[in-house]
Amino acid sequence: MDWMPHNHSRSLSSRLDLARATHASEFVPRVISSSASASPNFLSSFSSVSSSPSLHPLTKKLEDGELSSHVTPESTSPPLTTTSPILHEKLANSPVLPAYQENVGGTTYFYPYQAPAENCQPTETPLNTSLPTEYNVYTGKPEPSFFLTEDIRNDILNRNMLSLLQPDPQQYPDLPQEVDSYHELFPLEPISNNTMHKPHMGYQASMYKATHVKTGIHYCLRRIHGFRLSNAKCMAFVELWKKLSHSNIVQLREVFTTKAFGDNSMLFVYDYHPGSETLLNKHFSPDQSGYCDPFINDTSTPRPYSYQKNNLLRHTQHNKLPEPLIWNYIIQLTAALRIIHSSALACRSLDPTKIIINSRNRLRLSCLGTMDVVLHESNSTINHMALVQHYQQEDLTALGKLVLALACKSTMAVQRENISTALDIVSRTYSPDLRNLIMYLLASQQRRSVTDLMPMIGARFYTQLDNLHNHIENLDHELSKEVQNGRLFRLMTKLATITERPDFNMENTWSETGDRYMLKLFRDYVFHQVTEEGHPWLDMAHIVQCLNKLDVGVPEKICLMSRDEQSILVVSYSELKHCLEQSFSELANSSAIHHDLTVVGIGGDDK
Numbered sequence: 001m002d003w004m005p006h007n008h009s010r011s012l013s014s015r016l017d018l019a020r021a022t023h024a025s026e027f028v029p030r031v032i033s034s035s036a037s038a039s040p041n042f043l044s045s046f047s048s049v050s051s052s053p054s055l056h057p058l059t060k061k062l063e064d065g066e067l068s069s070h071v072t073p074e075s076t077s078p079p080l081t082t083t084s085p086i087l088h089e090k091l092a093n094s095p096v097l098p099a100y101q102e103n104v105g106g107t108t109y110f111y112p113y114q115a116p117a118e119n120c121q122p123t124e125t126p127l128n129t130s131l132p133t134e135y136n137v138y139t140g141k142p143e144p145s146f147f148l149t150e151d152i153r154n155d156i157l158n159r160n161m162l163s164l165l166q167p168d169p170q171q172y173p174d175l176p177q178e179v180d181s182y183h184e185l186f187p188l189e190p191i192s193n194n195t196m197h198k199p200h201m202g203y204q205a206s207m208y209k210a211t212h213v214k215t216g217i218h219y220c221l222r223r224i225h226g227f228r229l230s231n232a233k234c235m236a237f238v239e240l241w242k243k244l245s246h247s248n249i250v251q252l253r254e255v256f257t258t259k260a261f262g263d264n265s266m267l268f269v270y271d272y273h274p275g276s277e278t279l280l281n282k283h284f285s286p287d288q289s290g291y292c293d294p295f296i297n298d299t300s301t302p303r304p305y306s307y308q309k310n311n312l313l314r315h316t317q318h319n320k321l322p323e324p325l326i327w328n329y330i331i332q333l334t335a336a337l338r339i340i341h342s343s344a345l346a347c348r349s350l351d352p353t354k355i356i357i358n359s360r361n362r363l364r365l366s367c368l369g370t371m372d373v374v375l376h377e378s379n380s381t382i383n384h385m386a387l388v389q390h391y392q393q394e395d396l397t398a399l400g401k402l403v404l405a406l407a408c409k410s411t412m413a414v415q416r417e418n419i420s421t422a423l424d425i426v427s428r429t430y431s432p433d434l435r436n437l438i439m440y441l442l443a444s445q446q447r448r449s450v451t452d453l454m455p456m457i458g459a460r461f462y463t464q465l466d467n468l469h470n471h472i473e474n475l476d477h478e479l480s481k482e483v484q485n486g487r488l489f490r491l492m493t494k495l496a497t498i499t500e501r502p503d504f505n506m507e508n509t510w511s512e513t514g515d516r517y518m519l520k521l522f523r524d525y526v527f528h529q530v531t532e533e534g535h536p537w538l539d540m541a542h543i544v545q546c547l548n549k550l551d552v553g554v555p556e557k558i559c560l561m562s563r564d565e566q567s568i569l570v571v572s573y574s575e576l577k578h579c580l581e582q583s584f585s586e587l588a589n590s591s592a593i594h595h596d597l598t599v600v601g602i603g604g605d606d607k
């Protein structure tokens, strides 16, 4: 056969046909003519293979619809497992050695070392009747995709994007480059020049996202402007808060004073939860389309009380938050209060501006500890430690007001003059349980405890728990896909570091010879196939299947053809795996950096 020019436009199937026509008797087993192609036009022959009694169990499961096409999908890939030029058992029991090659009439043939061609009876190898123990499959329920669902992916990408935001120096020329161990400060809210806006007991405050210089972890910095700490006693509270860890509170990491902003500022460092917004913004913001506080009177046209009340009721009925959502918030808020109060602390800032919420309704109390420091400073004569129980009672009143505000969707509802109307609205709109809980919390003349709220919540805990478990299972399922993707990514990274490497150890043909050459042809086989018409044949199932088989090193054989169509290699996945391991360890041994990829083995080690 003449050496032919490289022809990419021809499909592998036609190249194989060509090879078969010329040299079939030398190495191509009898059945390969109908099944060993790497091209999709051989799929038609697969049906006959599938009906074989010795059908691969995995294939059978697919056929039976037990597994989704997501499970190492055999149905769309060339059914090469059916045949082998070498006795299957011999191969399975023998150690893997590099193939040797022979040139016949210009065509190079590769044979495994143990089975010279003359001994090789073109027998039909029975299909594996059991799934190799180390076989990696995409498990699970039918899935539309190999990857994370859109909403989870978008959520994660959005959070990553927010974490990486950098400030525009022109917009914020006064931002310090570095504050203590933090840099890359990015304001989380417009920096107000209004010195009259002093929400923290007379102190102006601002929030920044920042990155720790050494660890690269993002944090949230709450800056209290113009704050001078004259009494370090309050730092005892800070130490207590730093130790408090709970899923419904924003963890306080450290507190320090700084002059980096050109004044005396106190900085509270919290964990950063990208994409969170305040409860005020989520449910009470006039920025939301169609939101208006129903308790705000239109003073230009005075109306009788009954008219206003009916109006309020109508408005609440149409705009109310679903009751399960309110209970969900109650459970999370009481969970946070429970741990805070049992640590002899009080929140002191249970306010819709100091509760953050993410896209999955996860609530966290932010700003914890700030009030202890700020209020201590503004009234240092009081023994704040002794007043903790009093502050805890205030927390419970604040919780009652918050739930009332949520139920009426109005921050005005909790004003003294509106409370009885608001409670009436709650009675008519929600269950008696919700009203009773609010009444209990607002009864400030009696001593209350967060643990008394637990029986009021009652069986709703089970609903919450059930939802959480379902959510966790869903995430777990999504994660399991990414485990498989991570495994294949490592495998592909290894393959990519070897194939077409321009030179290695001063040898510029390294990647084009020996084991590496086989890997290059395998790469073509997996990724570069074309149809009869020369169009790219992009079949995810084929790619995943091939990579999985390589990862495991199954004994199944495939035909690889050189790009010039002059050489055909019949090689098993186990041999290819051996080539990959050998070549990669050569690279890894002379690599300057040893990281994950070098320590994680191929196949079994990294599952």
Ligand SMILES: Nc1ncnc2c1ncn2[C@@H]1O[C@H](COP(=O)(O)OP(=O)(O)OP(=O)(O)O)[C@@H](O)[C@H]1O
Pocket: 188, 189, 199, 200, 205, 206, 207, 220, 250, 270, 271, 272, 273, 274, 275, 276, 277, 278, 280, 353, 354, 356, 366, 367
């Ligand atoms: N730990 C955090 N992680 C991520 N974002 C946060 C965190 N804490 C607060 N934020 C966000 O920072 C912004 C400002 O928070 P802040 O607590 O100052 O609320 P605020 O409504 O501006 O209150 P104030 O009127 O007291 O300044 C809000 O958008 C909030 O969602």
